[in-house]
C-alpha cells in the first residue's frame with residue numbers, strides 16, 4: 001500500500017500522485033457509491049497493480065476543504081498581485097489574507113512584474129518611504145517579489161511549494177498563470193487560461209485539477225474569488241491584523257475597536273507611521289462590513 005494525493009477524479013477515473021508519478025486509479029467496491037466524496041487534495045491509500053494502475057483503498061480525514069474550487073487539505077495560498085499593472089488592489093489583498101487565515105491556510109504574498117517595477121518612480125500613497133513589500137514583511141507575512149518574464153525570484157517561491165498543496169489567488173491580469181508556468185516550466189498553462197475556465201458559467205461543472213509543480217501540487221483554478229469577509233465578530237477583526245493585535249493591550253479601553261475611541265494605541269501607531277495607512281483604512285472598511293453583517297443575523 002502506498003500513500004498519495006488525489007489530483008483529480010471524475011466519471012469513475014481517479015488520478016493519484018504517489019512516489020513521484022501519477023497512477024490511474026479505480027475505487028474499491030465499498031467506495032464506489034460515494035464518488036462525490038472525493039476531492040482533489042484528498043490523501044488516499046492506493047494498492048498498485050500492473051503498469052501505472054492502482055486501486056484506492058482508503059482515504060484520510062481532511063484537514064480543511066475549500067468549496068470554490070473544491071479542494072481538500074490546502075496548505076498554502078499564493079496571493080498574487082502585480083507591483084505595476086494592474087495596480088495592486090491592497091483592499092483585496094487584505095481581504096484575502098483574512099479569508100485564507102480563517103480557512104487555516106498559510107498565505108504567501110507574491111508580487112509579480114518586478115522587471116517592470118521602478119521603486120523610485122512608484123509612489124504609494126500613505127506609505128512614504130516603504131514599498132508594499134516592506135509593509136507586508138514588517139507585519140510578518142512571507143512576501144516574494146518576482147518576475148515571471150526573467151525568472152528573478154522564482155526559485156525562492158519554488159522552495160515554498162515542495163510537498164504542499166497550494167492554490168493561487170489574486171486579481172485578473174496579476175500573473176497567476178504566468179507564475180504557474182515560471183514555477184513549472186514544461187507544464188504550461190496557457191496565459192489567460194485560468195480565467196477563461198472560471199468564466200465558463202457557474203452551471204457548467206468544472207473539474208479542478210491539481211498539477212505537479214516545483215515538488216508540490218498546485219490547483220489549476222484560482223481560489224478565494226469571493227469578496228465577502230467570512231463570518232467574524234467585530235471584536236475578532238484585529239486577530240486578522242497581526243500588527244494591531246500586538247498593540248491592542250495598550251489601548252485605554254479593553255473593548256476598543258480602534259475607531260473613534262480616545263487613547264487608542266492603534267491610532268497612535270498609525271500617527272507615528274508604524275502601522276500603514278492603507279492597512280488601517282481597510283481595517284475600518286472591514287469593521288463596518290462586519291458590524292453590518294452582525295446586524296443581519
Ligand SMILES: Nc1nc2c(ncn2[C@@H]2O[C@H](COP(=O)(O)OP(=O)(O)OP(=O)(O)O)[C@@H](O)[C@H]2O)c(=O)[nH]1
Nearest residue numbers: 113147148149172173174175176177178191192195
Ligand atoms: N513583464 C511582466 N509581465 C508579466 C509578468 N507576469 C505576467 N505578466 C503578463 O501579464 C499579463 C497577465 O498575466 P496572466 O498570467 O495571464 O495573469 P492571470 O493572473 O493568470 O490573469 P487571469 O487569467 O485573467 O486571472 C500577461 O500579458 C503576462 O504576460 C511579469 O512578471 N512581468
Ligand SMILES: [Zn+2]
Nearest residue numbers: 251256258264
Ligand atoms: Zn484601540
